Amino acid sequence: MATDSSVQRQSGVALWRQIADRIxxxxxxxxxxxxxxxxxxxxxxxxxxxxxxxxxxALAALAQEDIVRPIQGIGTMIVRKExxxxxxxxxxxxxxxxxAQARETEGLLLQSREELASEDLLRRLELAEGSHVVRLETLxxxxxxxxxxxxxxxxxxxxxGIDEAYQRSGSITAAFKSLGLSDYTRVSTEVTATHADxxxxxxxxxxxxxxxxxxxxxxxxPGGKPVQFAISRFPADRVQFTIEN
Amino acid sequence: MATDSSVQRQSGVALWRQIADRIxxxxxxxxxxxxxxxxxxxxxxxxxxxxxxxxxxALAALAQEDIVRPIQGIGTMIVRKExxxxxxxxxxxxxxxxxAQARETEGLLLQSREELASEDLLRRLELAEGSHVVRLETLxxxxxxxxxxxxxxxxxxxxxGIDEAYQRSGSITAAFKSLGLSDYTRVSTEVTATHADxxxxxxxxxxxxxxxxxxxxxxxxPGGKPVQFAISRFPADRVQFTIEN
DNA sequence: TCTAAATGTCTATTGTTGTAGACAACCGTA
DNA sequence: TACGGTTGTCTACAACAATAGACATTTAGA
Numbered sequence: 001m002a003t004d005s006s007v008q009r010q011s012g013v014a015l016w017r018q019i020a021d022r023i024x025x026x027x028x029x030x031x032x033x034x035x036x037x038x039x040x041x042x043x044x045x046x047x048x049x050x051x052x053x054x055x056x057x058a059l060a061a062l063a064q065e066d067i068v069r070p071i072q073g074i075g076t077m078i079v080r081k082e083x084x085x086x087x088x089x090x091x092x093x094x095x096x097x098x099x100a101q102a103r104e105t106e107g108l109l110l111q112s113r114e115e116l117a118s119e120d121l122l123r124r125l126e127l128a129e130g131s132h133v134v135r136l137e138t139l140x141x142x143x144x145x146x147x148x149x150x151x152x153x154x155x156x157x158x159x160x161g162i163d164e165a166y167q168r169s170g171s172i173t174a175a176f177k178s179l180g181l182s183d184y185t186r187v188s189t190e191v192t193a194t195h196a197d198x199x200x201x202x203x204x205x206x207x208x209x210x211x212x213x214x215x216x217x218x219x220x221x222p223g224g225k226p227v228q229f230a231i232s233r234f235p236a237d238r239v240q241f242t243i244e245n
Numbered sequence: 246m247a248t249d250s251s252v253q254r255q256s257g258v259a260l261w262r263q264i265a266d267r268i269x270x271x272x273x274x275x276x277x278x279x280x281x282x283x284x285x286x287x288x289x290x291x292x293x294x295x296x297x298x299x300x301x302x303a304l305a306a307l308a309q310e311d312i313v314r315p316i317q318g319i320g321t322m323i324v325r326k327e328x329x330x331x332x333x334x335x336x337x338x339x340x341x342x343x344x345a346q347a348r349e350t351e352g353l354l355l356q357s358r359e360e361l362a363s364e365d366l367l368r369r370l371e372l373a374e375g376s377h378v379v380r381l382e383t384l385x386x387x388x389x390x391x392x393x394x395x396x397x398x399x400x401x402x403x404x405x406g407i408d409e410a411y412q413r414s415g416s417i418t419a420a421f422k423s424l425g426l427s428d429y430t431r432v433s434t435e436v437t438a439t440h441a442d443x444x445x446x447x448x449x450x451x452x453x454x455x456x457x458x459x460x461x462x463x464x465x466x467p468g469g470k471p472v473q474f475a476i477s478r479f480p481a482d483r484v485q486f487t488i489e490n
Numbered sequence: 491t492c493t494a495a496a497t498g499t500c501t502a503t504t505g506t507t508g509t510a511g512a513c514a515a516c517c518g519t520a
Numbered sequence: 521t522a523c524g525g526t527t528g529t530c531t532a533c534a535a536c537a538a539t540a541g542a543c544a545t546t547t548a549g550a
Contacts (some may be wrong), residue, residue: 008443011452012265012306014507019439034414051509056527061257072527073517085435088488099434187486190330193438193481195266198253207256211438213457228533236438238535243333243434243488255506259537296539301497317497318547431496 007048018058024237025060029085038068038076054114065207084147085232088243092217093173094148096141102142107170110203111137112163114156124218126225127154130158136163139203144228149203152230160226172228183222192218193236204235210230210237252293264293266455267393268303269312269482273328284314292463301471306452308471329392331479333488337462338418339385339393339432343355347387354380354413355448359401359409369472377401381408384448390487392484404472417473428467436459440479449480456481 006157007018023038032038045052059076062068074189088099117125124131128194133153140148142162154162154174158179165175174182196210204212212233219228254261270285277283286304290297307313315321332342334346340350360371364376371380378398386395397417399407403424410420421429441455450456457478464473 008446009508012259012262012537014257014259016507018440020257025439042526053510059527071517072515073525075526084430090458127543154517164406173337187489190485190509191458192485192487193458195263201253212442213438216369240435240437244432254538257507259539290514294510298540299538302537304497316547317545318495320496 013051015048015054015227016061019044019050019055019058020061022048023058024065024067027067028237029077029206033058034080037074038078040075047135061207065205071123075151083205083237086239086241088174088189088241090185094238095171095173098142103128104143105170107142107166107172108139108141109136109163109167110139114160117153121153121229123155124229127131134159134162135168138166145185145238146204146235148232148234149200150230152228154228155226172188176227181221181227184219184227185222187218187220187224187226189218201234204233206235213241214231215241252295258293259405260293260299261306262293263291264300264303265306266482267293269310272312272323273482277323281323282319283323285320288353310450310452312346325390328482329387329484331484333431335430335435337434340416340418344385344389349388350415351386351389352411352417353384353386354381354408354412355384359362359405362398366398368476369474370398372400379404379407381411383411390483390490391449391480393477393479394445395475397473399473421472426466428474429464429472430467432463432465432469432471434463441480445478449478451480456486458484458486460486 007015007022009015023044026032028037033072036043038059038061039047041052041055044058048055059068059070063070067078067080068076069079079107084098084101086092086094094107096221098105113135114132117127117131121127121133122131123130127129127133134156136152136154138150138152139146140150145162154156157193162175164178166172169175171177173184176182193211193215194214196206196212200206201210206212213236215230215232215234217230218226218233219230220226250451252267253317254260268289271277272283281303283289284292285302286297286432289300289303293300302314304313304393308315308321312323312325313321314324326363329346330342331337338474339352343350358380359377359379362376366372369375370376372378379401381395381399382394383397384391385395391441407420407424410423411417414420414423418429419462421427437459438456439459441449441457443450445451445457446455451457456482460475460479462473462477463471463473465471
């Protein structure tokens with residue numbers, strides 16, 4: 001608890017959305033685990049100091065996200081509750097990092113293209129002016145739910161064909177291996193957070209106002225030569241990062 | 246660019262707030278560095294597909310935050326543009342991490358208390374049942390702007406009096422040193438993101454709908470004994486983290 | 491000194507958000 | 521079967537958000 005449950009009026013964020021975000025967070029924190037359901041609408045209305053109808057708008061939004069399901073006469077049941085944990089270290093691997101947290105993982109290739117490397121990319125991948133890169137747009141799911149949307153760049157000609165290798169295996173690690181790179185390490189990871197944009201909402205199945213964690217990460221081969229730079233976006237209410245030193 | 250500039254209607258987040266958040270982000274990304282000012286209201290209105298008055302509401306909110314200042318006849322000038330970078334590593338130090346990014350840093354002690362350690366805290370600090378801890382509530386500023394709000398716990402009797410040591414020096418590192426701990430390392434850091442709550446808005450001077458990055462970090466002495474567990478909250482539009490491995 | 495471009499102010503209208511109250515429908519249990 | 525507690529639906533009204541248009545004011549520059 002310890003949350004003073006006040007909501008902000010006239011802030012440009014509708015009360016029902018603030019309350020929906022609070023309840024979603026409380027579910028993720030396991031605050032209702034003992035009952036398996038959300039408190040009654042009247043109780044929530046009292047707690048947040050709003051009208052019952054406002055709470056209903058919030059719960060309707062959560063039902064739309066398939067997080068709760070209201071049952072007349074009983075209450076509002078919690079359908080799904082998840083917060084995945086991603087370890088970030090020298091040996092960061094997407095699938096291994098999830099470990100036992102998901103029964104099944106999936107990596108989809110949305111798009112791929114070869115393109116001229118931008119200035120920023122040249123610097124990060126330590127490439128010569130005019131170098132080309134392969135860009136992969138990927139979507140990763142755990143147990144059917146999208147958990148990250150990533151754009152990754154790889155130097156060519158070294159990694160030409162990584163798009164097909166990824167499509168076959170659904171894993172960057174496996175794709176690297178099939179192209180002769182048996183090991184790689186995480187060099188650096190930048191973490192920021194921002195509001196979900198239109199494509200986040202579409203790909204990660206988020207609603208407006210949701211938060212995405214954004215990472216910019218660089219991987220290198222054992223000799224230290226950069227092999228991949230990626231910008232990944234994670235739904236903040238379903239994911240957290242852990243940095244072990 | 247590459248930002249599809251669409252805004253979401255009927256999402257529970259007012260258009261003026263979405264636009265304010267976008268412009269704040271664009272300023273932080275340096276997109277207007279060449280002119281030092283925001284595009285004219287009519288241009289922004291066209292770009293976001295809204296009425297000029299809606300853009301004015303957004304700019305008024307940013308002016309309220311002291312990020313821009315409108316000047317009649319000229320345009321809307323950018324007053325402040327900041328995104329601080331925090332390195333996270335074994336040797337994470339708040340002030341050193343900021344380095345040259347701020348001319349002046351400040352650490353304020355808001356509150357301190359000795360209390361019984363919670364179950365979670367006992368586990369994280371590896372303490373025996375019934376142990377006590379000192380809790381410090383701190384606020385850190387860089388060049389006068391708040392950049393983090395932290396709650397930190399330290400085992401007693403080892404660190405009894407760390408509140409006064411912190412108040413004198415404004416630095417955890419210095420406070421540790423004055424209590425005989427000359428070195429410590431970061432063991433782990435968890436990162437999540439959430440919406441600003443009422444106390445975030447107050448202490449970090451944020452507006453509703455803003456995003457805070459939340460870290461849960463554990464520090465230990467050179468022998469590996471935990472000396473500090475902290476939950477810190479950073480304004481996401483002014484801060485990013487970098488993990489170097 | 492005039493003009494173009496920018497922000498400032500005012501009025502009016504429409505759609506969304508939030509409040510308020512009443513009652514229906516449904517469920518488990520006494 | 522009756523009751524208390526819960527979600528579902530309806531109407532009405534007030535406050536806020538967004539649009540629309542007109543015109544004033546200020547500034548830089550031709």
